[in-house]
Amino acid sequence: MSAAEHAPDLLVIGSGPAGLSAAVEAGKAGKSVVLVEQERDVGGACVHRGTIPSKTLRETAVALTGFRRRSAGLVPLTIGADVQVASLMTRVEQVVKAHRRFMSRQLEQSGVTLWHGRAGFLSPHEIAVVSVGGGRRVVRPRAVLLATGSRPRDPDAIPIDHEHILDSDSILSMTYLPSSLTVLGSGVIACEYATIFGTLGVKVTMVDKYPRPLGFVDPEITGRFVAAFEAGGGRFLGGRKVLGVAWDGVSAVVTNLDDGTEVRADKMLAALGRVANLEGLNVARAGLEANAQGVLPVDEWCRTRVPHVYAAGDVIGPPALAASSMEQGRRAVCHAFGLEAGVAGDMTPAGIYTIPEISTVGIGEARARELHGGAVVGRASFDELARGQIAAVPEGMIKLVADAAGRKLLGVQIIGEGAAELIHVGQMAILHGDDVDLFVNNVFNFPTLAEGYRVAALEIVRQRSATAGADRL
Amino acid sequence: MTVSAPCDQLRDAFRARLDAGRLDLPILPEAAGQVMQATSDGDCDARKLSAIIHRDQSLAGHVLRLANSPLYMPQTPIVSLQQAVSRLGMKTIREISLAITCESRVFRVKGFEAEMRDFFRHSYAAGLYAQEIARLRRWNVEEGFLCGMLHDVGKPVVLQTLVDLASDAADVSHEELLALVAEFHAEAGSRLIASWKLPVRLGETIRYHHDPAAAPTASRNALMTALADDLSHFTVGAAPVEEEALRSHAALEALNMYPEELDALLARREQVAAQVEAVG
Numbered sequence: 001m002s003a004a005e006h007a008p009d010l011l012v013i014g015s016g017p018a019g020l021s022a023a024v025e026a027g028k029a030g031k032s033v034v035l036v037e038q039e040r041d042v043g044g045a046c047v048h049r050g051t052i053p054s055k056t057l058r059e060t061a062v063a064l065t066g067f068r069r070r071s072a073g074l075v076p077l078t079i080g081a082d083v084q085v086a087s088l089m090t091r092v093e094q095v096v097k098a099h100r101r102f103m104s105r106q107l108e109q110s111g112v113t114l115w116h117g118r119a120g121f122l123s124p125h126e127i128a129v130v131s132v133g134g135g136r137r138v139v140r141p142r143a144v145l146l147a148t149g150s151r152p153r154d155p156d157a158i159p160i161d162h163e164h165i166l167d168s169d170s171i172l173s174m175t176y177l178p179s180s181l182t183v184l185g186s187g188v189i190a191c192e193y194a195t196i197f198g199t200l201g202v203k204v205t206m207v208d209k210y211p212r213p214l215g216f217v218d219p220e221i222t223g224r225f226v227a228a229f230e231a232g233g234g235r236f237l238g239g240r241k242v243l244g245v246a247w248d249g250v251s252a253v254v255t256n257l258d259d260g261t262e263v264r265a266d267k268m269l270a271a272l273g274r275v276a277n278l279e280g281l282n283v284a285r286a287g288l289e290a291n292a293q294g295v296l297p298v299d300e301w302c303r304t305r306v307p308h309v310y311a312a313g314d315v316i317g318p319p320a321l322a323a324s325s326m327e328q329g330r331r332a333v334c335h336a337f338g339l340e341a342g343v344a345g346d347m348t349p350a351g352i353y354t355i356p357e358i359s360t361v362g363i364g365e366a367r368a369r370e371l372h373g374g375a376v377v378g379r380a381s382f383d384e385l386a387r388g389q390i391a392a393v394p395e396g397m398i399k400l401v402a403d404a405a406g407r408k409l410l411g412v413q414i415i416g417e418g419a420a421e422l423i424h425v426g427q428m429a430i431l432h433g434d435d436v437d438l439f440v441n442n443v444f445n446f447p448t449l450a451e452g453y454r455v456a457a458l459e460i461v462r463q464r465s466a467t468a469g470a471d472r473l
Numbered sequence: 474m475t476v477s478a479p480c481d482q483l484r485d486a487f488r489a490r491l492d493a494g495r496l497d498l499p500i501l502p503e504a505a506g507q508v509m510q511a512t513s514d515g516d517c518d519a520r521k522l523s524a525i526i527h528r529d530q531s532l533a534g535h536v537l538r539l540a541n542s543p544l545y546m547p548q549t550p551i552v553s554l555q556q557a558v559s560r561l562g563m564k565t566i567r568e569i570s571l572a573i574t575c576e577s578r579v580f581r582v583k584g585f586e587a588e589m590r591d592f593f594r595h596s597y598a599a600g601l602y603a604q605e606i607a608r609l610r611r612w613n614v615e616e617g618f619l620c621g622m623l624h625d626v627g628k629p630v631v632l633q634t635l636v637d638l639a640s641d642a643a644d645v646s647h648e649e650l651l652a653l654v655a656e657f658h659a660e661a662g663s664r665l666i667a668s669w670k671l672p673v674r675l676g677e678t679i680r681y682h683h684d685p686a687a688a689p690t691a692s693r694n695a696l697m698t699a700l701a702d703d704l705s706h707f708t709v710g711a712a713p714v715e716e717e718a719l720r721s722h723a724a725l726e727a728l729n730m731y732p733e734e735l736d737a738l739l740a741r742r743e744q745v746a747a748q749v750e751a752v753g
Contacts, residue, residue: 040729049611083549118731132726163555163604163614173613175552179559249520251559266559 005113008032010336011127011141012329013119013281016044017322018313019147020103022329027110029339034139035112036119036129042103044149046322047096049169054192056092057085057172058353061199065232065355066417069392083177088200121285124306143308143336144286146296147329148277150314157242158184158270164247165268168193178202178266182255184242186213188352190271191225195355198234205263207255211239214352218364218413220399225415228356228395237261245270276315293317301335302328310336324348349427351420356395359423362411362430365401374404378436378459380452382416387447393417398452400426400436406464407435418449425453436460476652479644484653486638487631491657496665498626499578499633500531501593508532508570519563522570527554528752530596530626533619535573536566538669552672553615580629582636584647591710592628594749598709599624601745602738603701609734612697620678620694621701627662627679628654634661659683685724692727700724708742709749 009031012019020042023035039048046052107114117131122138129137152167154160162170168189179202183194186208198204206213206229212222213236226236241258245268248254255263276295283289283296287306291297295317298304302312312328314320327345334341349361368375382388382396396416402409412426429438439457444450490496504525511522526532533554540557541550545565551557558566582589600622607617631654639645663680667673674691678698681688685695700722706714716739725735 038729038731084552130731132729132731134732161614162608162611170611173607173611175613175616176549176556250523250563251519251555 005032005034005137005139007140007142008034008113009142010034010145010333011036011119011139011143012145012147013127014044014147014149014277014313014315015039015042015103015114016046016147016149016313016325018149018315018325018329019044019145020106020329021326022145022147022310022312022333023112024106024110025330025333025339026337027107027112029333029337031333031337033110033112034115034141035107036115036117038116038118040116041100042107042114043096043100045151045169046149047099047103049172051322052095052099053089053092053172054196055353056095057089058192058196058355059091060088061196062355065199066391072392083200085172085174085177088177089172118280120280120282122282124286124309141308143310145302145329145332145336146281146283146304146309146311146315147313147325148281148315150274150276150320152271153273153275155270155272158245158272159247160270161247164253165245165270168269168271171269174267180204180265180267182207182253182263182265182268183271184208184245184255184268185271185273186210186215186236186238187271187273188214189274190269191352191354193269193271194234195229195232198229198232199355203233203265204229205235205237205265207237207240207242207257207263209239209241213238214358216350217352217358217360218366218399220365221358221360221397221413221415224395224397225354225356225358228415231395237263274314274320276317278315302332303335308336319348319350321348321350345431347427347431349420349423351423353420356393356416357419358413358415359419360411360413361423361427362409363401364411364413365399368401368403368410372403372410375410376402376404376406376460376463378402378456378461378463380455380459382449382452384455385447385449385451387449387451388416390447391417391449393449396449396452398422398449398456400439400453400456400460402436402460406460406467407437409434409436409438414452416449422450422452425450477644477646477649480646480649480653483635483639483645483650484656487635487653487657490634490638491661491664494664494668496630496634496661496668497578498531498534498630498665499580500535500573501529501589502579504529504532505574505577505579508574512567512571519566522563522567523554523558526558526566526570527618527622528597528600528748530593530600530622531577531629532570532573533622534626534665534669535577536569537619537671539569539572541670550670550672552675553613553619555615578633580633582632585632585636585650588651589629589632592625592632594709594752595705596622596625597752598705598745598749599698599701601748602704602708602741603697605738605741606697606701606728606730609730609737610697610728612693616675616694617697617701619675620698621705623662623666623675624679624682624698624702625658625662626665627658627660630665631657631661685727696724696727700728700730704738705745707739708745 010026010033012023012035015037026033117129119129183206194206243256252264253268296311302310310332313325352358378400380398383394399413401411436457439453600618603621604618607614663676666676677691678694681695682698688695703714
């Protein structure tokens with residue numbers, strides 16, 4: 001082991017979005033970096049179990065539903081139960097390979113040393129890295145970044161066996177498409193998988209203790225989401241407590257709810273949150289401990305209470321998005337080595353890859369009323385837009401939230417095709433401090449869904465004018 | 474071991490049989506009895522029948538064969554026992570099970586009864602271990618079980634065929650016959666799976682479970698099965714594998730299995746042994 005490896009400037013543990021971004025940033029700045037990854041390939045759960053595989057499957061589902069709608073039933077197109085899941089994800093290996101190639105090239109160009117093994121603190125300044133074969137190395141890095149990510153929560157009451165009752169790490173291991181699926185939970189992961197499998201023809205029942213899914217999203221948007229989900233054959237059972245889940249030993253996972261409902265399905269997905277991967281890191285030996293939420297507390301530079309130890313990504317809790325994790329990793333490195341980090345953006349959009357897609361930025365209507373003493377809202381339904389009609393995406397909507405005067409844009413919520421892309425228009429307007437008039441006074445391409453910004457802004461302007469008119473009277 | 478001339482002749486005869494694709498998978502008399510018993514009354518216990526199918530390599534193989542046959546015409550291949558049970562329903566599985574017990578040959582391998590029992594016990598234990606490895610790695614558990622369960626499906630096929638062929642060659646020793654079983658079982662098993670039109674990946678796993686690196690597309694499953702194979706030998710059977718050998722198993726690194734994960738598998742030894750004992 002070279003001196004740089006024995007005492008690198010930075011040791012990064014975990015090679016997901018946060019770890020990779022940090023390692024590359026530090027390497028490019030000329031620092032000696034060792035990146036430790038316990039899996040055989042870099043990328044973390046995002047590449048191998050989460051974002052990339054699920055979005056690849058989603059693409060198939062989106063293409064299928066799009067074709068079905070646009071052909072208006074001219075070409076009968078169904079996917080029966082039993083279709084091999086792998087056949088719906090044929091591109092995933094190609095996508096992962098390309099991503100891996102890109103990541104490896106970045107690490108190589110940045111001079112990052114990659115170690116395959118598991119790392120754990122021996123003391124605040126010493127870390128042992130154990131290889132899969134049991135070999136052990138001890139390093140004394142100048143700075144450490146913990147980016148070990150998270151894993152699905154495994155509630156005691158749900159007997160997850162990864163065979164009949166799966167979690168979000170094992171759901172894509174299903175060899176064949178089940179005919180029915182119960183989804184426990186109604187957070188982002190639950191809703192994404194529920195709609196993907198529902199679109200592929202699986203009879204999906206989503207169950208949660210909360211009355212509506214995606215609690216952090218505007219109720220008007222989630223209302224449309226539930227309507228679209230149920231119109232596609234799904235069932236949402238909100239406000240129900242799960243009394244018990246059991247495999248019947250033959251062919252069904254049986255879920256009993258507190259209202260007496262019994263839900264039977266071929267398979268179950270338990271998506272009831274995630275927990276930070278801290279086991280094995282021996283963070284106590286570094287003088288660290290998780291907070292009540294089970295994540296590591298950090299400051300605005302992602303520094304823990306131990307000055308040379310930083311943490312980024314899912315291991316520090318929400319928002320736990322790949323994009324924000326990358327930025328956290330980068331900022332941690334900038335702080336650790338005194339590099340210019342730029343002003344931190346505080347306007348992170350949320351992209352939820354359900355079908356239909358949902359995306360939000362800024363604040364919602366209720367929060368705007370709380371903070372600004374009122375709000376003026378404008379909506380554009382996709383079925384009012386030529387592009388929405390052409391694309392046959394009637395459930396879509398853009399909702400703009402302006403301040404009480406009906407001028408300053410405070411938030412945007414979108415449901416429908418392309419929501420995660422469309423949101424950036426609103427994000428830029430909010431960041432720039434613009435009024436909704438920006439959308440009225442400028443020309444959009446025709447026919448596009450982005451035209452919805454103009455339609456929604458016009459509605460706000462009309463309300464503003466009506467109020468002003470009433471005041472004059 | 475010096476090979477006798479009759480053994481060489483028997484090898485040639487078996488090779489000819491193998492190349493002609495004339496292979497048959499007999500079932501154990503006990504398994505046939507259990508199926509008959511479980512299906513005999515009107516209130517066939519679905520859970521019991523499903524359990525019987527899941528712990529017997531011959532029954533499992535035959536259920537998959539029939540579930541994929543033109544008789545039941547699945548829209549897409551049935552690739553796991555659970556899928557067969559879910560899709561076809563227990564009424565059909567009951568029919569299939571009865572058909573298997575009626576149409577299949579029952580093993581007649583005089584002098585090899587103990588080995589035959591060992592084959593089945595070993596396969597069941599390997600299935601249980603393979604599903605645990607799959608569970609740990611978050612791979613498909615049903616597929617893992619099937620790979621472990623059927624990895625040696627060629628052994629009873631080869632042994633029964635050799636015993637049939639050797640009836641006129643009494644000079645072939647017990648050891649020589651078992652050596653031929655060891656030599657041919659992987660190839661025979663994979664050919665059988667191919668002839669039944671079961672998934673290529675399963676056939677490849679069976680073919681290469683002693684040489685996972687050579688598997689063209691299923692090396693991951695072959696590695697998993699190789700480790701499950703030795704964990705099964707560690708747990709049941711006459712020729713146990715030592716724990717030390719498992720700790721330096723060639724598959725561990727390729728499967729990215731850290732020492733604590735192997736510990737978790739080793740800790741299941743008593744449970745797996747008990748499950749195998751429960752079958753008898």
